[in-house]
Amino acid sequence: MKEKVLERFLRYIKIDTQSNENSETTPSTEKQFALANLLKQELESLGLKDISLDEKCYLMATLPSNISEKVPTIGFIAHMDTSPDMPGSVENPNFVYEYNGEDIVINKEKNLVLTTTEFPELKDYIGQTLITTDGTTLLGADDKAGIAEILTAIEYLVNHPEIKHGTIRVGFTPDEEIGRGVDHFDVKKFNADFAYTLDGGGIGELEYENFNAAGAKVFVQGRNIHPGYAKDKMVNAMLVAMEFNSLLPANQRPEHTQDYEGFFHIVKMEGTVENAMLQYIIRDHDKVKFEEKKKLFTEAVDFMKNRYGADVLRLEMKDQYFNMKDQVLPVFHVVETAKKAMEDLCIVPKVVPIRGGTDGARLSYMGLPCPNIFAGGHNFHGKFEYVPVESLEKATEVILRIIELYSNKKA
Numbered sequence: 001m002k003e004k005v006l007e008r009f010l011r012y013i014k015i016d017t018q019s020n021e022n023s024e025t026t027p028s029t030e031k032q033f034a035l036a037n038l039l040k041q042e043l044e045s046l047g048l049k050d051i052s053l054d055e056k057c058y059l060m061a062t063l064p065s066n067i068s069e070k071v072p073t074i075g076f077i078a079h080m081d082t083s084p085d086m087p088g089s090v091e092n093p094n095f096v097y098e099y100n101g102e103d104i105v106i107n108k109e110k111n112l113v114l115t116t117t118e119f120p121e122l123k124d125y126i127g128q129t130l131i132t133t134d135g136t137t138l139l140g141a142d143d144k145a146g147i148a149e150i151l152t153a154i155e156y157l158v159n160h161p162e163i164k165h166g167t168i169r170v171g172f173t174p175d176e177e178i179g180r181g182v183d184h185f186d187v188k189k190f191n192a193d194f195a196y197t198l199d200g201g202g203i204g205e206l207e208y209e210n211f212n213a214a215g216a217k218v219f220v221q222g223r224n225i226h227p228g229y230a231k232d233k234m235v236n237a238m239l240v241a242m243e244f245n246s247l248l249p250a251n252q253r254p255e256h257t258q259d260y261e262g263f264f265h266i267v268k269m270e271g272t273v274e275n276a277m278l279q280y281i282i283r284d285h286d287k288v289k290f291e292e293k294k295k296l297f298t299e300a301v302d303f304m305k306n307r308y309g310a311d312v313l314r315l316e317m318k319d320q321y322f323n324m325k326d327q328v329l330p331v332f333h334v335v336e337t338a339k340k341a342m343e344d345l346c347i348v349p350k351v352v353p354i355r356g357g358t359d360g361a362r363l364s365y366m367g368l369p370c371p372n373i374f375a376g377g378h379n380f381h382g383k384f385e386y387v388p389v390e391s392l393e394k395a396t397e398v399i400l401r402i403i404e405l406y407s408n409k410k411a
Helices: 002-012 032-045 120-125 141-159 237-246 287-308 325-331 333-344 359-365 389-406
Strands: 049-053 059-063 074-079 094-096 104-107 112-114 130-132 168-173 194-200 205-207 212-221 263-271 275-284 313-321 372-374 386-388
Touching: 002 032, 002 141, 002 389, 032 049, 032 059, 032 141, 032 168, 059 141, 074 141, 074 359, 074 389, 094 104, 104 130, 141 168, 141 194, 141 386, 141 389, 194 205, 194 333, 194 359, 194 389, 205 333, 212 237, 212 287, 237 263, 237 275, 237 287, 275 287, 287 313, 313 359, 325 333, 325 359, 333 389, 372 389, 386 389
Parallel strands: 074 168, 074 194, 194 372
Antiparallel strands: 049 059, 059 168, 094 130, 104 112, 130 386, 205 372, 212 275, 212 313, 263 275
């Protein structure tokens, strides 16, 4: 199984599937179809049923039940795109065999080193085989590791019909990295009782809580006057924007928060004396605190309007996704079963809140409860990304064990 999942992973990461947040199409990049078509061929070769790849690049398929008992239909989902933050075609990954617990030089010429000081979790994988980038691309374990694990598990079931299972649905989505992964996901067509995304980090991660999320933009209309004659006339939009940002609590920035602590995060700013724009994301796991953060943000805008004039500032704010916990709790067996599957495989479950969001968060509110399981990688979205080969194998085994546990449960 280790060789199978590794071979798949190495094939998939060669395919550039970066999404593009500036695109208005779905998928945001046509090159995502290159991987989708390859996966469709693999599903066909495995003999799966109801295979569909639509014009939006959503790929679904069914492994029919091989038992007469009625048991839950389980879905497994991963996304095909990689982050736009770095190049996504990986031709020369580095292999570190029998990792010795020391720093790893991933690119000598660029002096890029995976240090155990900055990345102490490396020491959890002493003796294992690590795959890293060469420092010029990301690795793509987010989420091609998840895809490889799902398909390897399905192939194993196909080749071992003695293993009893109910109906299994698989789904591969585009554009997750730009927040549009399930914009066109047809939950009714997918037709699963519940699902799991294989999109988590290190081995053992199991997540069913995520941030409540909102996005906000503050537009500032200044008044540009020749600086020699600007007294009592000029309104410098950039300075107004900076003053607004100073009203937000500094201790509630991402770099000062952890665990269940939410934040205000400025992700983009641009401006001149005449016009300025600040773009933020607002996050909190707790719904009450989330609403309080949005209220504080709005009150800060109102304060600045009173100071400079109602026409000087304009706020655009919208909710993006919500904490899936409320949707998962009524069917908490999905979490308990995944936890037991890990324990059965001698994996220590690490039930942690997601400090972000997943496709599963939105799917849960679309009627498909969908917690998140580890795919095995670390340091996603950058040149220091890596994945232990043994974690790829273990994630595959967790999928199989979940299926096995549910084959003994009534729907």
